[in-house]
Amino acid sequence: MTKYLRFLVLVLISGVVLSGCKKQASPQEVALNFMHAIQESNFDLARDYATKESQQVIQLYSFFDARRNETEREKIKKAGIEVVNAEENGDKATVTVLNSSSKQQERLQLVKENGQWKISLSLESIIPNYMPPATPTMDSASIMQQDSLSISSPDQK
Numbered sequence: 001m002t003k004y005l006r007f008l009v010l011v012l013i014s015g016v017v018l019s020g021c022k023k024q025a026s027p028q029e030v031a032l033n034f035m036h037a038i039q040e041s042n043f044d045l046a047r048d049y050a051t052k053e054s055q056q057v058i059q060l061y062s063f064f065d066a067r068r069n070e071t072e073r074e075k076i077k078k079a080g081i082e083v084v085n086a087e088e089n090g091d092k093a094t095v096t097v098l099n100s101s102s103k104q105q106e107r108l109q110l111v112k113e114n115g116q117w118k119i120s121l122s123l124e125s126i127i128p129n130y131m132p133p134a135t136p137t138m139d140s141a142s143i144m145q146q147d148s149l150s151i152s153s154p155d156q157k
Contacts, residue, residue, distance in 0.1 A: 028083045030095075
C-alpha cells in the first residue's frame with residue numbers, strides 16, 4: 001500500500017511540475033489563431049485571444065460579418081493567412097499578417113494580459129475612417145463663468 005501511495009504522490013507532483021512548464025503562446029501564434037477564428041466566423045473563440053477591452057469590437061465585427069453573403073464568407077474562409085513580421089517590445093507586440101485573398105497586410109497589436117499575449121483591438125482597426133467623438137475641452141461650469149463675464153451690467157456702456 002505504501003508503494004502505491006508513493007507512486008500516486010510522485011505522479012501528482014510530476015503533473016503539477018509539468019503543468020507549470022506549459023509553453024505560453026507567442027504573439028505570432030496568438031495572431032494566427034485569432035485570424036483563423038475570425039475567418040471561420042467563430043467569434044467566441046476569437047474573444048479568447050483578445051483583451052477584455054476588445055470584446056465590444058469583436059461583437060461589432062460579428063454584426064458586420066452576419067451581413068455578408070455566402071460568396072464573401074467563402075472567399076474569407078479560403079484565404080491564406082501568414083505572418084510576415086513580428087516585433088516584441090516588453091509587454092507589447094505587433095504582428096503583421098498577409099491575407100492572400102486581398103493581398104493586404106494587417107498589423108495586429110498585442111499586449112500581455114495576465115501573462116498571456118492578447119489581441120488589442122480598437123474601433124479604428126475595423127472601421128478605417130472611424131473618428132472618436134470630440135470631447136469638449138470646457139465643462140459647463142467654465143461655460144457659465146464665461147457667459148456671466150460677457151453679460152454687461154445696465155450701468156456699463
